[in-house]
Amino acid sequence: MVFVLKPNVTKDQINAFIYKFEAEGFSTILSTGTEHTVVCLIGNTAKVDVDHIVHTNDIVEYGKRVTEPYKAVNRIVHPENTTVRVGNVSIGEGYFTVIAGPCSVESTEQILEIAKSVQLSGATIMRGGVFKPRTSPYAFQGLQEEGLKMLLAAKKATGLPIITEIMNQTQIPLLEEVDIIQIGARNMQNFDLLKEVGKCRKPILLKRGLANTIEELLMSAEYIMSEGNEQVILCERGIRTFETMTRNTLDLSAIPLLKQKSHLPVIVDPSHAAGIRSLVAPLAKAAMAVGADGLMIEAHNDPSRALCDGAQSLDLKQFEELMVDLKRRALFEGKMM
Amino acid sequence: MVFVLKPNVTKDQINAFIYKFEAEGFSTILSTGTEHTVVCLIGNTAKVDVDHIVHTNDIVEYGKRVTEPYKAVNRIVHPENTTVRVGNVSIGEGYFTVIAGPCSVESTEQILEIAKSVQLSGATIMRGGVFKPRTSPYAFQGLQEEGLKMLLAAKKATGLPIITEIMNQTQIPLLEEVDIIQIGARNMQNFDLLKEVGKCRKPILLKRGLANTIEELLMSAEYIMSEGNEQVILCERGIRTFETMTRNTLDLSAIPLLKQKSHLPVIVDPSHAAGIRSLVAPLAKAAMAVGADGLMIEAHNDPSRALCDGAQSLDLKQFEELMVDLKRRALFEGKMM
Amino acid sequence: MVFVLKPNVTKDQINAFIYKFEAEGFSTILSTGTEHTVVCLIGNTAKVDVDHIVHTNDIVEYGKRVTEPYKAVNRIVHPENTTVRVGNVSIGEGYFTVIAGPCSVESTEQILEIAKSVQLSGATIMRGGVFKPRTSPYAFQGLQEEGLKMLLAAKKATGLPIITEIMNQTQIPLLEEVDIIQIGARNMQNFDLLKEVGKCRKPILLKRGLANTIEELLMSAEYIMSEGNEQVILCERGIRTFETMTRNTLDLSAIPLLKQKSHLPVIVDPSHAAGIRSLVAPLAKAAMAVGADGLMIEAHNDPSRALCDGAQSLDLKQFEELMVDLKRRALFEGKMM
Amino acid sequence: MVFVLKPNVTKDQINAFIYKFEAEGFSTILSTGTEHTVVCLIGNTAKVDVDHIVHTNDIVEYGKRVTEPYKAVNRIVHPENTTVRVGNVSIGEGYFTVIAGPCSVESTEQILEIAKSVQLSGATIMRGGVFKPRTSPYAFQGLQEEGLKMLLAAKKATGLPIITEIMNQTQIPLLEEVDIIQIGARNMQNFDLLKEVGKCRKPILLKRGLANTIEELLMSAEYIMSEGNEQVILCERGIRTFETMTRNTLDLSAIPLLKQKSHLPVIVDPSHAAGIRSLVAPLAKAAMAVGADGLMIEAHNDPSRALCDGAQSLDLKQFEELMVDLKRRALFEGKMM
Known part of the structure; x- marks a missing residue:
């Protein structure tokens, strides 16, 4: 009510x-x-x-009465758009913010090279996985704390705010210098983790789970906000369907729906959604046109040798070309980029 | 090979x-x-x-060797883009063609009013259902042959080419003056119907089935082409997933994939995909940005009284506003509209 | 009401x-x-x-009031179980009827050998496809009318009633001597075909579509019954999901639901559902335990050389062994088999 | 290899x-x-x-070579069936073990009454949720540590081994007297939690995620086993599909597949799968027939007043009736129950 x-x-x-x-x-x-x-x-x-x-x-x-089960995230309760601020970067209505970087931090050289390049191309936040959720226990699990140090070094060198994924609540103290904590798709309904990051006072990027409805995504955001953290960014990254040609099915209809029902910023991850490099650019353009507030894109200095997700990573030249195009489009759409 | x-x-x-x-x-x-x-x-x-x-x-x-099971629709076999021509309207790469009209033809007055209005707004092909595939046998089944006459009257009055859905192969002779025959989602794998329309020498708009993969859509187009009809337009209209907030989940990733793998034109139906009026405009813009060659949109003079699918129909003013925006975007994208 | x-x-x-x-x-x-x-x-x-x-x-x-959109198929409207009779075979509550045969009729020898064998094993209805719905126009499309003659010859030789799939309404006269007409999964919402077989006075086996809900299956049965044909058998054969290890996901929960909501007989096709031979027997047993009124099983004299669906066909020995087990189970369940 | x-x-x-x-x-x-x-x-x-x-x-x-990505759980690596033992209860091939109890522990009286009743009916392990994963932060979250004490009291009173769900790795010490730790569907790919319970030396019941493939379930079991814990029980509990009449779609085909590919015990949770009380008994019977090694069933002394999942809970009389039937069936199947 x-x-x-x-x-x-x-x-x-x-x-x-x-x-x-x-x-x-x-x-x-x-x-x-x-x-x-x-x-x-x-x-x-x-x-x-x-x-x-x-x-x-x-x-x-x-x-x-508010008939929806989500309250704090509900636009009825909070009619004005929320803008999340990280350093001097804004994420929200009127902006188009691009987060870029490799799936995994692999070495100091790698992350520095990528950070400098994507910054030059116009990315304003850098991503890099150090704790990696992998289907197989035998797959590369990320460089862990070592990787985090490399990521922080890249932050220091470029001044870019950084985002990395958390895997469990005991890692929160480790992530003190990280600017945005990412909750991955597989943890979207890890409710205890949501509560713990809800107690943090830093922005949380919450990815939609592979089989989760739009309402469930909002309810998970509600978990975070109900603990007092109002800086939540929603992220659509594809859902599981019967289609096998793409890794997941990007649900772009979710963007205008989320923006109608909630005041929170919404971004799109076309890399994980498609799993195919050649689809990243068209889906990025579509995401802007449909009303997203930004993108999270995997970019790598040498995708063919990436330790994970190489097939969906843009190389740095492709990323630059995409950014040139996106800036032209942001101008057309009247969005700050 | x-x-x-x-x-x-x-x-x-x-x-x-x-x-x-x-x-x-x-x-x-x-x-x-x-x-x-x-x-x-x-x-x-x-x-x-x-x-x-x-x-x-x-x-x-x-x-x-051509490893894909589809041959005639395959870009490897036919490297140049196919442009389907209907009267002086072109559908294919470089164009952005908008098909508009009501879910169902309801009366001569209704279809004439809508036809004139959407034509003024810039639609170049008119849609109107006369044989309606309805889940319930007790639901309105369309005006049948009477409706077809009304649609043809609207064609005559406006000069707009028309498209309507076929329900079974015995209707082919009835549809002689119809410019494009539509195969609906539920008939995408009605293989005998595909073969019969493959023998026609008029364009076929083939909608993706609710649970059909991109490859199956191409295989169904192959059925039509293998009978000699080369004028096939593919249409993405949403697939079935667990999400319930939208009627279907529009799979925009399918557009660049279909354009890579095939030389056929690809259009998008945002109305049936979303089932929600307020999503039609954002999805229409996204469809253009992702590379579609056009749209099929439901527009109605009085959506609240429409005999079917009113909730997803734009009224004529909303359609006009969307078209103004789309023309501006087509100019930006370098597409003829 | x-x-x-x-x-x-x-x-x-x-x-x-x-x-x-x-x-x-x-x-x-x-x-x-x-x-x-x-x-x-x-x-x-x-x-x-x-x-x-x-x-x-x-x-x-x-x-x-009947709140469900289906009426004639509704148990509220027709509280007693419907038993469909074909010759002296009954399909419905209290019976467990097994339909068996090859995916496709391939030759007179083949169909005769299979018919005699499955009859000896206890199947009381024989299946055999002659008009085949295939994803590819270049795949074997069935022996058509020639195949039908072979199937009828097998009927004559064994006395077994036969079932075969219809592909379009013009084939109805061809199927006069066929005992049960099958509507395949891809045609479950081919509403014009449903209406036409609704005018027949012979049993119709209606398969659930790959992406169709239980309610839609009932609505399609309603199409048939609303034309006056009361002899409808429902068939669950697997739905499309994200799981790739099986061809489809057999939805056995649908069986008790369909039996609660409708008075029509319900059978299960474990062969198409699983697409894997070794799953047919366990799923057949589960289907009986969950309350199905029978099975449709693919059996072939030489699965490794079958012209279609060999991987999911039992050979005649395997079929016999399964039937021995099923008879033992039918006795336990108190079902006539 | x-x-x-x-x-x-x-x-x-x-x-x-x-x-x-x-x-x-x-x-x-x-x-x-x-x-x-x-x-x-x-x-x-x-x-x-x-x-x-x-x-x-x-x-x-x-x-x-072992081509599958799962090794320790692979039947090729470990050809003999694994039997998990809890006190004098065995779970594995040849047994049919029923775990029963309420969704949530609500009071000492409630859990004691249910425990004694389900024990009399033949359940050999008691379930009861104390840390509850709920979609909404405003829904009842379980009685937490208080609930755990009540559950342990019921264990003491009846001698039944108990199972409860863990929500995060910091709870492991709390669960020392719990006999089986349950990883819920939403945590199936909470890899850090899997690693931590992999270090425990007590049985883990691993539920399949709502959108997870059979192979991913095996990979998550591999996470646990790769840390040294060999006592893993797999649990199918329904997956997400487009069907809305049931809460989830129970994938019974997964049971024989899991038993073929792995040596681990596999049980079925028909309560969460269906979400409808009247489906629990037919699905329980089907689960036994398809080859499951047991069941997990929600039973409550007063389902209409249950604090969660009442609609899918059997009352104690219904549970008893089901158990009578299941014992008769276990005898028929040659399974110890």
Whole structure:
């Protein structure tokens, strides 16, 4: 249940209003926008009489029930777009932010070369996996802490904020200097991990699971936000279907739906979705056209020798060419890039 | 197995070359492009020695095996893009063709009003269902022959070529004045129907089935082409997945894949894919950006009263607005629209 | 909306009752069971007042709305199990009927050998494809009319009723001596074909489509029944999922659901579902345990040389062994086999 | 690559044989069966010459490459069935073990009542969730440590071994008195958790993920076994498909496939698969017939008031009736129950 407050309400009035509900056992979400202040009640609101509250509280403009199970991520509760900021990089409506880098950090030289190159091409955040979720225990599992040091060295050398994937909650302290923590598709419903990163005060990139619905993605974001972390970026990266020609089926319809239903930024990972290098550029363009706020792209200095996911990685020249095209398109779309 | 012939080969030489293979029981596909002439053998080529044929036939530049099961639709066999022409409308690479109209023809007034309006907005082909495939036998099944007359009246009044869906092979004679015959998703593997429309000499729009792979779509196009009809347009319209928020999951990755593997035009139907009006525009833009050659869009003069699929139909104003935007985008993409 | 009539109602009373509704534009389904007579109204019943009708018609015991979109196939409308009879073979609750034979009829010798063998093993209906739906136009398409003659010869020699697949409505007259017409998975929503076989007066085996829901299967059966043909057998044969180790995913949960929601017999095709010979026996046993009324199994005299689907065909010895086991199980389950 | 050793090889000979490979950097899996001793090499065996090793090592009977990516779970590596033992309960080929209990532990009274009842009915292991993975952060999350104490009290009162789900690796010490640790479907590819439970020396029940292939399930079991824990039980619990009438689609074909490819016990959870109470009994019977080694079933003393998953829970009477039937069937199948 949300209550949209009148324009000139004071902080004290809001606190008093919220206090009453919390005293009755409800949790509340307060969303203070430039135009609206919205208070959302969490809990069993079945017996709460919306009209009565509107009539008996001067500060309330109107109230309504939120039928969706997600609250904090819901655009009804928080009508204004959320922009996530990392250093001087913004991710959200009006921007088009490109995160690039290799599937795995392989060496200091590799990650430095890639970082400098993608930065020159216009990427503003660098990705690099150090803890790798691999189907086989015998496959390369990432360089672990050593890889993290290399990634941090690249951050230092370029000034680029970095993102890397977390595999379990005990790694949170290790990732202190990492700018964005990525929750991978296979952990999208690792609820304990979601709660723990919800207690962090740094942005979380939450990838949609391979068999998870759009609503479930929003519910997992709700897990993070319900612990107090409001800096969540959603990422569509393809779902599992019967089609075998692509690695996964990129669900671009999810982008406008997520933007309608939520205020959170939404980006697209065309590399993992397709699993085929030649599809990355067309899908990247489509992602921008459909309304995404950015991309996460795998770029590698030598894809044919990449320790993982080489077949879907662009080489640095291909990445540069794609970025030239995307910048032209961002201009056309009126997006900052 | 394909043989690419040398530039200045004569017709007689080609015929003699082909004749030898047909005498041995092979079928052949001859593809005469502006740059290459390609001969493709169909049949059990396991024992054919490619190198031997290249060495013993002066007119052959090189030969290679076609590993894909589709031949006539294969870009290897037919390297140049196919453009399907309907009246003075072209569908294929370099164009962006919009087919619009209601799910069902409902009355002469309705179809005329819609036809004139979508024509003004820039649609160059009109759609309108008269034989409707409905899940329930008790649902509106279309106006049948009466509806067809109304559609033809609209064609006459506007000069727009028309497309309508066929339900079974006995309807082919009825559709003589229809410009493009549509094979619906549920009939994509109705192989006898594919063979029969393959004997027609008019364009066929072939929709991907709800659970059919990209390769199966190409194989169904091969059914049509193997009967001699080369005017096939492929249409992606969403596949079935576990996601329930959209009617189907639009597989935009299929577009660049189909364009790589085949020379046939590929269009997108965002209306049936999403089943939600507000997703039609973003998906239409994404379809253009990903490389589609056009769109099929449901537009209705009064969607709230449409006899079917109202929830996914644009009204005529919304369609006009979308077309204004798409024209601006076509200019940007360098596509004729 | 259904009305369950009182026990001793006369035919005249029923006719008078029905007549009133038909005069108002409704269609009706009359289901005369040994215990209940049920009248179902088809049409827009939104404004019909159930209670009023119950109160004003002495012959009505009670009435209720049918919320499901399927009516004639609905167990509410027709509470007693339907048993389909073919010669002296019964398919339905209490029986366990095995249909066996090759994917394709290949020669008179082949089909005769298989027919005699599967009959000895206990199959009571013989299958054999003559018009084959194949993904590729270049694959073996069945022996067509010649194959049909061979199948009929096998019927004559063994006395076994036969079932074969129809590909389009023009083939109906050809299939006059065929005992059961099969609608294949790819034609499950070929609605015009459903209507045409609905006009036949012989049993129809309707296979579930690869991407069709249980409700859609029931709706397709409704198409057949709404044309007057009450002899419909439903067949689960696997659906498309992301799993690639099996050809399809056999959905055995569908069997008890279909038996709950409908009165029609339900059989299982484990051969097409799995696509792997070694899975046929375990899935056949599971199908019986879950409540299926029978099986359709591919059996071949020489699977390694079969013209299609050899990998999923049992040889005649394997089929015999399976049948010995199934008979033992039928005894245990209290089913006639 | 596996080497099957000759019958009378000594421990010293085996150690010497293994030592050579480990010195070259390979890992090895040693499987000592009653009939065969098998040594499996893990690592890059591309350059290893199988024949050379067979010829130069007297103790080797034959060797062959293992093409599957799973090794320790592979039946080729470990030809004999694995039986997992918990107290005096056995899970594996020849047994049919039923695990029963509520979705969630709700109170000491509830869990005690259920435990005693299902024990009387013949269940030999008790389930009860205390850490619950819920889609919504606002849904009941289980009674946590308090619930665990109640579950342990029920264990003490009945002597039944207990199983409960783990949510993250920090909970392992908490679960010391739990007999089997369950990895839920959403954590099937939580690789770090798999590694940690792989270091435990107690049985792990590994549920198949909602969108995971059979091969991926085996690979996740490999993660556990590669850390040294050989007591893994696989559990099929339904996968995500387009079908909406059931909660998930139970993939019973997976059972015989898993039993062919692996030596591990395989059980079925019909409750979560179907999500519908009336399907539990038919699916349980089908699971036994298809070859499963047991079941995990949700049973509750008052399903209509269950804090989660009430709609799929049997009440204690229904559970008892099912068990009576299953025992009769186990006798028929020759399985200990």
